[in-house]
Amino acid sequence: MAMDFQGLRVVVIGGGAAGFFSAIACAEANPHAQVTLLEASRTSLSKVSISGGGRCNVTHACFEPAALVANYPRGGKALRGAFTRFQPRDTIAWFTKRGVRLKTEADGRMFPTTDDSETIVQCLLQSARNAGVALRVGSPVSSVIRKPHGFQVTLKSGEGLVCDRLLLATGSSAVGFRLAVELGHTIAEPVPSLFTFTIPDPALRDLAGVAVDAAQVRLIAPNAKPLEQTGPLLITHWGLSGPAVLKLSAWGARSLHDCRYQATLHINWMPYQTTDAVRAALLSSKEIYPKRAIANSDPFGLPRRLWLYLIERANIPADLRLAELSKTHLHHLVQELTRGEYAIAGKGAFKEEFVTCGGVALKEVDFKTMESRQCPGLYLAGEILDIDGVTGGFNFQNAWTTGWLAGKAMAVPLATPNPL
Template sequence: MDIAIVGGGAAGFMAAITARRTNPSCKVTIFERAQKVLAKVEVTGGGRCNLTNSFAAISDLKQAYPRGYKLMKRLMMTFNHEDAYRWFEEHGVPLVTQDDDCVFPKAQDSHAVIDCLVQQAADLGVMVCCKSRLMDIRSMQDGRLELIFDNGTQRIFHRAIITTGGSPKGNNLQYLARLGHKIVPPIPSLFTFSIRDKAFCNLMGTVVDPVVMTIPGTKFRSKGALLVTHWGMSGPATLKLSSHAARMLAEQDYKSPIAISWTGERSRQEVEENILAMQIANPRKQLATLHPFGLPSRLWVYILSKLGLEAAKPWAEIGRKTFNRMIETLVNDQYTIMGKSAFREEFVTCGGVSLESINSKTLESKVCPNLFFAGEVLDIDAITGGFNLQAAWTTGFIAGSCVAE
């Protein structure tokens, strides 16, 4: 059996290795359009490769996978994060789990993961062809698949797995639409927010952890660290919110109100009681000298300025009206998103091949027999933290197992 893997990324390599292990008599070839394989794995996690997550903080997969969580729940019964952890350790990549539940190679270098995958594929006899861009697929009468590449070559395979990753340009998936697959328009799903507030952006480098970010009037909400940048907001809380609200924000042209609770999940009453106690205990101290809840001093001075308060003003001179405004700003600070900025390190798209078009047990196409899918080309995407690569390992393993049977 001759099998083609189209896409030399994480899902493609896991699929190729698994296929060869499942059926050693099959021939497997990886086709990659770029000059080298696993380029995205190389840069993920700041070059350290956040390859999975402990899932310790995840009680429902919907928290990690805004799209595709039902399918991931089914597939992870066969190959989950613990299986991925064990797989890499058994193949010579010692791992370490950080306090934030992210899993990295102990070497803190993505090349530990890349070298492992490339070596495993080579040892199993998997062929790799770079600079091979797939242009079209034709289903033949005998069930085989004819793959047509941009250099004019045509190759025939018994089966194929598409693992081409996210496709920011939806027209790259037109050849799959022609075969009858439903395509969900791809859009970015991990990005930072542009905020046109010069005084706020002057706080660049400031980190507040944790905050709660919400989009007023919706159920979209995230908790985590917020990083102020020279263009606006970044950090895990921002990326998580951008992932869950990706479709809505795209529909609104990335312009939306956003509210921040600088005090995390503390209730308004708790914040009010804390500030009142601080005021009573320190009536003569200047506002700027006491920043509540451990807020960075620069941020606290900014909040005071936003309220029109002088930093040198004594706490005793804060009236009830001003006090209430202060509480409101701490728990419900309002800004306006005025665009998105690419978060290149973890660039992810939502959309792709609709899960309605595939068999949820095997990842085989419902409309084109012998064609399978794995990875981000499917309409599965996750928040930052190793969850997207876990989806690649899981779907790659399932597709690789099923294609070789």
Template sequence: MQYDFLIIGGGAAGFFTAINVAEKNPSLKIVILERGKEVLSKVRISGGGRCNVTHAEFIPNELSKNYPRGEKELVGPFHTFMTGDTMEWFSSRGVELKIEDDGRIFPVSDSSQTIINCFLSETKKLGIEVLKNHAVKDFYKEKGIWKVITNQGSFEAKKMMLATGSNPKIWAKLNKLDFKTINAVPSLFTFNIKDTRIKDLPGIATNASVQVKDSKLISDGPLLITHWGMSGPAILKLSAWGAVELNSYQYNFEITVNWLQDYSEEETVDLLKGLKNKNPKQQVFKYAQFELPKRLWQSLVVASGIENSTRWADTNKVQLSKLSQELTKGVFMVKGKSTFKEEFVTAGGIDLKEINFKTFESKKYENLYFAGEILNIDAITGGFNFQNAWTGAYIAAQAITSKT
């Protein structure tokens, strides 16, 4: 079957591209090929089923800093299409968005189905074909035309986009076309930690600074203690920025946690001495200090060898030193990882040197475009990965229609 524009991948980037192309040139015959039984499956589960559409960062240079891979390349594209443009795009199609306190942006409905319905409605209105259960067997270019073979037939189009995410079979086919790809490794994962200090503390959250021992990887922010170890923004950011390095450790490494974030070990010793002078008759265990959650404070006190009944006046130099270490340099052994909710994100994909970021077109093959996670671009949690998809898809759509 012949088309003007063919998209492989029925996810966020694929749909966004198709809609923007069709709106700009309604005469084009467009098809989306999806290998699965359903389209937009990742949109459905994102943000706990609410779809974290983007993030309230409106300065391109600042927005790009949330991408461990792709930071430099996305600055230019973000000047063309970013957060405010995304919000306006959805709003103009009847989808109202809201900004939450942490900067994440969701549909007012708090349902990812709202986003899915928007896309399905737009594709239907614009006459875009969406074919499910079409697994791609091969694709190649012949006499200026892209040819795609699926398990259900063959398709031809002058222009083609790959928006297949981290699909290793597609990457393997790209390698045969002389594309360089970076092997996929997990990003955005939580740390599995079995440690008596946090064993009975699931649900406790506090700000902390976390560093991978003997490395430059460090992250600050809210840390959540879970039944399996540690999670929260501080951990997730560390997993994103350290995706490649932590994979090389096979997810067995040590971290140091500074529960006080702003204080060093030496400064904390002085502060503890001050508490000893100020509250000599007070039991150390009973009253939490430094605005730490009470149960966390008590666990660290016990780990320091200070008994429940010990008063500040009765603490010795060794105990205060040990407590200071627990508060600012506690070492925890990470043994394995867990996927963050259902939002599996990978680092890896097509080498960014292969792409013209003014058009999101291949530098090797004319009329071949890419958008979304198929590129070696990934971000921390908070709506940034979707923003990359919207931006790349929009710019590609403009390039595709301008060449028609």
């Protein structure tokens, strides 16, 4: 068999992070390949543009694959080997080579030093141009048909494209899932991931804007194991947000969907202290400042509005002197501080992320090459797969890794029979 370097035709459907990364990787690895990138909308990389509040959280400073996969509620096991071949260190090197430097923030998130997502967008666009990728925006796909030696891609305009290898990088779009099913794949039902909690407590909502550096949140959903996360917590006009809640929503995406987002949340505002230590701190304040009103006696340094809210939830008058704090008062306050119970009555949106739990079944994909096990010549990358990460750059890293692996694999020249 001989290798045909000249005739390789590759079509990538989806002009997002995974689609661009795979198209660039393919074209750079095989300059003779004809790589066409199709984007349905008039603008490519729109999700990259708005991510991270317009700064683009490119990846996360976690460089050990075993630790990295722990941030993926679904797909971590499949990504374990993939991350040994392309991980955040490689992402940093890829962008650095192209003139884009990244910086690491205190929580491990990595952004371009410009704090502008347009830096990433332009880098990807320029890299695609330099590699010879043919980008076609406003080109929605209506159908794909498997042929004996490739694929027939038909656009909604009626135009047809023929290719030897095809990549689906369509994110969580219904069209992408339909195409995957028509090509032999099964889909785990898509449901939202990374969202905020709606809490029907007007007094809590009045605290909108109040944040704590660390709280432990515990999700109790029907017919599901309790889930816990610890991290920053933000009170909003509709309930609760912040990294702790967003991570909890990711791990509980399916159980919350199954119970129609009606569940119970326990909050420990003192995650690094035992219940006994919290009680002892309150008793110590009572002994030292017996004449001081409870409203002015927070020994934990909580935001004042939050402290007043918690003592009200414990049914303690704000003007009660510490000397008058009864055992019942103390018990209720310790409960509110360490195990307050809140009803979840729905989900809100997390404007900086658009992540879905669900997608193409991972057992149907070879994670060494991202080629379909169901349909030879078909590749899949990014969020179309049943993979989702918690907030912090992990979903983009999935796109970079699976896109790079798919691109490199698609670039391998076609094998053609030797002439007689």
